[in-house]
Amino acid sequence: ETGVTQSPTHLIKTRGQQVTLRCSSQSGHNTVSWYQQALGQGPQFIFQYYREEENGRGNFPPRFSGLQFPNYSSELNVNALELDDSALYLCASSLGPGGANEKLFFGSGTQLSVL
Amino acid sequence: GESVGLHLPTLSVQEGDNSIINCAYSNSASDYFIWYKQESGKGPQFIIDIRSNMDKRQGQRVTVLLNKTVKHLSLQIAATQPGDSAVYFCLRGGDTDKLIFGTGTRLQVFP
Numbered sequence: 001e002t003g004v005t006q007s008p009t010h011l012i013k014t015r016g017q018q019v020t021l022r023c024s025s026q027s028g029h030n031t032v033s034w035y036q037q038a039l040g041q042g043p044q045f046i047f048q049y050y051r052e053e054e055n056g057r058g059n060f061p062p063r064f065s066g067l068q069f070p071n072y073s074s075e076l077n078v079n080a081l082e083l084d085d086s087a088l089y090l091c092a093s094s095l096g097p098g099g100a101n102e103k104l105f106f107g108s109g110t111q112l113s114v115l
Numbered sequence: 116g117e118s119v120g121l122h123l124p125t126l127s128v129q130e131g132d133n134s135i136i137n138c139a140y141s142n143s144a145s146d147y148f149i150w151y152k153q154e155s156g157k158g159p160q161f162i163i164d165i166r167s168n169m170d171k172r173q174g175q176r177v178t179v180l181l182n183k184t185v186k187h188l189s190l191q192i193a194a195t196q197p198g199d200s201a202v203y204f205c206l207r208g209g210d211t212d213k214l215i216f217g218t219g220t221r222l223q224v225f226p
Contacts, residue, residue: 002160033213042204042216043159056213090158103149104214106158 004107012113021076021110025093032074035090050097086114127223134192136220138205147208154201200224
């Protein structure tokens with residue numbers, strides 16, 4: 001177990017709705033990264049938060065947004081849900097924002113289904 | 116970081132045999148390579164890493180080999196067990212880029 005917890009584990013929404021996913025990072029970690037994983041694909045980087053500020057973003061539209069709180073937990077918000085947003089959303093925490101040199105500790109993810 | 120290319124989407128091995136998962140990379144801009152394992156229903160888990168000043172690194176039942184001449188690396192799992200069944204990702208790290216995952220290699224272990 002990594003100590004990274006995500007909630008909820010499963011979620012069903014309809015197209016056009018908004019969703020908030022939550023992540024508690026491992027103790028001592030100040031950086032959180034979010035990934036989207038479609039079925040049969042590898043995780044795709046969405047964005048990273050370091051000390052409550054966005055620290056890098058992948059190729060995702062602005063309707064994907066995030067927050068990091070003083071306790072380093074994090075939220076991922078997706079507005080105007082589309083069918084293609086159906087995926088496993090993974091949160092990973094790390095000791096720092098050292099880019100790809102930082103070892104990531106992943107949660108088990110939230111499985112989002114958009115109908 | 117750029118993802119590196121895994122050779123096979125699926126690898127099937129018999130329990131007890133050794134597994135070898137191969138990976139190739141196109142340039143040597145980064146000197147750091149990482150392997151992650153993702154079991155069904157779980158997030159990826161760090162297995163082992165290697166820097167370009169090394170040719171080989173060993174962990175518990177796993178060995179990573181780096182051949183800089185042909186730009187190839189491999190993950191070897193000794194005495195493969197059912198619990199090794201997972202998707203394996205090889206990634207190239209870098210100073211500022213975020214980890215980029217490819218599609219991975221699915222390792223299937225049969226009795």
